[in-house]
Amino acid sequence: MPELPEVETTRRGIAPHVLGKRLDGALVRNAALRWPVPDDLNERLAGQPVDNVGRRGKYLILTMPRGHLIIHLGMSGSLRICAADTPLKKHDHIDIRLPQQRVMRYHDPRRFGSMHWTPDPVESHPLLAELGVEPLSDDFDGAHLYSLSRGRKIAVKDFIMNTRTVVGVGNIYAAESLFLTGIHPFREAGRISATRYQALAENIKIVLAASIEQGGTTLRDFVTPDSQPGYFAQTLRVYGRTNEPCRACATPIKMARKGQRSTFYCPKCQR
DNA sequence: CAACGGACCTGCCTGC
């Protein structure tokens, strides 16, 4: 489900309900996520106030005096704030218990998401330590993409989706930003000019920021913690638009599969 | 090293 805009939308949604609150532990109904949920999660969280609600790439990070709760939503995960006695839906795996009988409820049908606890500096956690730059930071620009890509034969779409290159760019926003820049998704990363990478970096920032403004992209079931859908889907130019006319030149949008993933592009606008 | 495909898991949609 979530790429960076959906995770950021989730972060903003939960923050007012969680920030500064003292957690009353966790209720783990199903610990079988992508990695096992720590069996002492309840004891780790109990009684601790949340000092910060942050994000690194697609990881949400709740910082407490004794450590950090790290949450990844995988493909189908979501968080929702509700009363503790709200009837359970299928795949409601974990409740993070808040004051006054409220909970932050983790729902994840496919269970590709995960939850971790670390008492160490969060950036040293193995899953975060090797992550690339944040796309909306000043560290991310065309020069960064250009220098990292020299000598690489990988397709540019795979290159910008690699979390060591830059975090947060998933299948939707990779396709969209390449369309805006007029770059074919299968072009070799090492054979793209500095000028084009400058434009690509700018378009990645524009697309991600615009989607965050719209509350993310709801394709099937993404909703914010307050149960609102995102509205960026109506802005998509190529993703999911197979055979529909290109918004720039009316050529039918192509869909191609590479590995397990679909990619969408305009065969005329993107070279 | 870099590149690529498989793996994890459930739900939903299509077509026979």
Add this chain to the structure above:
DNA sequence: TGCAGGCAGGTCCGTT
């Protein structure tokens, strides 16, 4: 109506 097959927003890991 039932069932098989394909597809889905991520990313780690093993193999070439």
